[in-house]
Amino acid sequence: MIEITQDLLLGGRAHLAQPAKGHRAGTDAVLLAASAPVKPGDVVMDVGAATGAVGLMVAVREKNARFVFVEHDPELADLCRRNCLDNDVQGEVVVADVLDRGARHAAGLMPESADLVLTNPPFLEEGQARISPDRGRAAAHALPAGGLEAWLKACTGLLKPKGRLVLVHRADRTAECLDILGKGLGGMQLRFVHPSADRPAIRCLLSGTKGSRAPLAILPPVILNGPDGRFTPEAEALHRGEASLL
Template sequence: MSEAAHITEDAFLGGQLRLRQKRSGHRAGHDAILLAAATEARPGDRVVDFGAGIGTAGLALARRVPRIGLSLVEIDPELAELARANAAANALAAEIIVLDVTAEAPAFAANGLSPDSVDVVLMNPPFNDPARHRGSPDQGRHTAHVAKEETLHAWVHAARRILRSNGVLTLIWRADGIAEVLAALSRGFGGLAILPVHGEAGRPAIRVLVRAVKGSRAPTRLLPGLMLNDEQGVSKKEVIEILEGRAALPLVEP
């Protein structure tokens, strides 16, 4: 099979974004698009997407918010090259940085990510619990999905380091791990807004989207849950608008 046969091109945001990705292994989906829709940014902001993969979340945000300075940080060189190609193919400006998010400050600084230099960080870290989740034999998929015990704290620490005061971090995590999120954000962040995401109405949440502000002392807000599908399993109209890039989530302040 040729190299091209291992790659698919898929439409996101109702066709506003077309992305090439590997046919096997981790593939972009709703989580990345929801993360982008939950991320607040303004033209001129410096925005960094941790664990960007093929660039889905960062590029979806850049499609919604023009003229951001976007950096896509990805540890896998092959995915980073796909992200570079995807940015170019969609005429979206993005800097591609091959870097381990858990690296120390000098490695970040060497790549232009100095302390207190960024307005917005968004991230979709590996979040499956290795004690309860059997990892995929595909190494790329395993790396993208399964968290080590220190993963979330390390990623939040890196975000805190590069964010300016009052900079905003937005992340997505599994809903049953909300205690881990609150613990990781307890140092240096406040003003949390938490949006539970339910796969179906009447069922427990499967994800949480969290917005946190560096240095804020504002109280935490728990927002009404987002139901992706109704009782019959049909996608709700407001969710379709979000996934097609025609609406943002309530974590984005007007």
């Protein structure tokens, strides 16, 4: 039995049960949810959902969407179901390996079925870095070799024509993400996230529309911390759910 903590997101508007150890929802999830252009009636897929933090935070803004949470780990998927109930979110939780097309289809994840796909892919691939011995943390942070391309292509395949994909990833993999997504998406928007104004970016927020031919737009950056080491007013407002990045 894994140890669970009960945490609050967006100033207490979302409740999240999640493992006490291993990968835990944090700023990346907040920024991804704040970048989601959700509309009433949309089918929203949170791919690699873990305990559902991203989709749950989007649901705070728009409950009249249909949420599908895709997670490979059965224990995390069970927690995601519990979190949907606790937050009164009408969410379907699908246990499937997004990298396995047959498993996706068997689980009911059909091509071109989502209006909006949100994803925070594992940041590393086998051979790129030392992988954590913690099973949950390792699964959340590492893909097989070539896994990022397979992951993003799977996400693109789930989008309806004119559907939108939004992802958060490490800043040093921005060029790779742009190269992969540029084959199927257009109208891409890129925003960098910096720990402070005088330090290099650590994350990129990237979105695009399936089938669009619009050019890439570079949006203003997000600065997380001020000179005193505390959240900037913008970062604080994002974490409290009082602002968005749309």
